[in-house]
Amino acid sequence: MTLLDIFPSLRSAMSPRLDPAVWPINTHHDEHGRITVGGVALSDVADQYGTPSYVIDELDVRHRCRTYREIFPEAEIAYAGKALMTRALASWVSQEGLALDVCSAGELTIALSAGVDPRRIIMHGNAKTPAELTAAIDAGVGRIVIDSYTEIVVLGSALDHKQDVLVRVTPDIDVHGHRAVRTGVADQKFGFPIDHGQADAAIKRVLDQPHLNLIGLHCHLGSQITDPEHFGAAVHRMIAQMAQVYHDHGLILTELNLGGGHAVSYGFDDVPLDLTQLASTVEDALDEACARHRFPRPKITLEPGRAIVARSGVTVYRVVSVKHIEGGRTFVCVDGGMSDNPRVCLYAARYSVALANRHPVGAQVPVTVAGRHCESGDELAVDVPLPADVRPGDVLAIPGTGAYHHGLASSYNSVGRPPIIAVCNGSARELIRRETIDDLLRRESSL
Incomplete structure (x- = not known):
């Protein structure tokens, strides 16, 4: 039994601070250490609507x-x-x-x-x-x-x-x-x-x-x-x-x-x-x-x-793999990237990243959050701190993504654009559904 098991209230106290200048005003940690926006756990959004997903408060x-x-x-x-x-x-x-x-x-x-x-x-x-x-x-x-x-x-x-x-x-x-x-x-x-x-x-x-x-x-x-x-x-x-x-x-x-x-x-x-x-x-x-x-x-x-709208939005991703390069960086690879957030490539935009689905265990280490696309420049965040125990299946959240993300999104590599999920008072609803491969195929003329 750990100290957190004996004193569950310590979980929220030990959760990393969420900067109110960057995150939506209704952002908190729940008793499980999960990040919630508008009363909805971001990991629940990820489970229900898939990843990546745009979330807007x-x-x-x-x-x-x-x-x-x-x-x-x-x-x-x-x-x-x-x-x-x-x-x-x-x-x-x-x-x-x-x-x-x-x-x-x-x-x-x-x-x-x-x-x-x-x-x-x-x-x-x-x-x-x-x-x-x-x-x-x-x-x-x-x-x-x-x-x-x-x-x-x-x-x-x-x-x-x-x-x-x-x-x-x-x-x-x-x-x-x-x-x-x-x-x-x-x-x-x-x-x-x-x-x-x-x-x-x-x-x-x-x-x-x-x-x-x-x-x-x-x-x-x-x-x-x-x-x-x-x-x-x-x-x-x-x-x-x-x-x-x-x-x-x-x-x-x-x-x-x-x-x-x-x-x-x-x-x-x-x-x-x-x-x-x-x-x-x-x-x-x-x-x-x-x-x-x-x-x-x-x-x-x-x-x-x-x-x-910029600070009203958060994008959630699922970690696909973690790659440690000897003498180099640690890459945390996620299932989205430059197709849903091109601002990093276009404007050298910088974002903070947080583990959204659980309370982290262990120290924070600098990592590069890398996208899924076949481009070396597809990096969502460089040299950002994440828990050393981040692993495949974890949900990451990037705040400040309400503006010029959905509007600039593309279907590069034939990856459909994410859905937009609105959260309010503990409820989530889909504003725009995920773009599917069938949607992309419908635009093509027949062979």
Whole structure:
């Protein structure tokens, strides 16, 4: 008999700490040392639905929606559907009072099928096709964000009624953040640069189209932005541009969309964006810029995606084998990999990993969690601590996988994409089923 058998309460005390900055808010260890999310043991999800599986905590999603609405009570919060788009997710964020932004006809269709009010949908995309623009018009979306001269012509000729639009401009602000992706600088594919008069020219062309009702400007600075001052700088540049529109055309633009890109934590060395500081920075910048240019205060829209769902998601895997290389690394090989989480290969993303199905015995050792695919770079986590007794059949959990995982997943090596399992108040339900080999074969033409 062990000490844990005599004192079972020690199990939870001895379980490794689960960082609340990375895991869903409803994450705990049960009396058996198993990790639970939303009141459901992740090992039970693995047993019932197989592995790998994406798990998403519904109440965590709703909590983050409410947090945004509390911190930004005067702003419109539009969930960026590209982070994760399912009918259930669209329904949850809509019920919590968020608008929704989409960037394809597919995302638009999912949102509409979930019952989202089309007037609260914003249509994005730097290369929207004529068919997608027609779909947005027919659906009656509230706003279309114009991103090219071609769109101005196509929209202008396709409409027989007034359509509210925004023009996406690039304020040439370089975010320079840790692991940040830069989309607010001039030399990239999105929007019209403010510099050299390109934004001015696009705005004039929009105003020349009788059916395009220009109501505001849009910008997006990038992703994983940690410094709120970047958004303050964007406010100053955007208000100056809006004031220029009034000077040139006598038109007062009433909406300023600052996009998203709010940083979240994936590991111990990541710094999330402080939303309270962001709110204060944007507020001060608006006061200063509007006073300087004598311009009426516009309505602000923010478009968080990752910041809503990333930490709501956990992916569970089954250990297939453990391989110790003499003088080298220890590889813990699992039944998923780059097909369900390509962010490691694409962005050198770093994740924490935890043993989910039992209380560990023994010391922690550094390992590489390797994927199943026939690529040397298929590694989900490098040099992460796991119990020395990790073995085949164990369930591992990787937190922070709610955003840009299902949406970026592929069927590489003809491995079907994982299911999405929602957990809430002790119950689990399947939102999207596992993709099977039969699904893949149905896409093929007959021999």
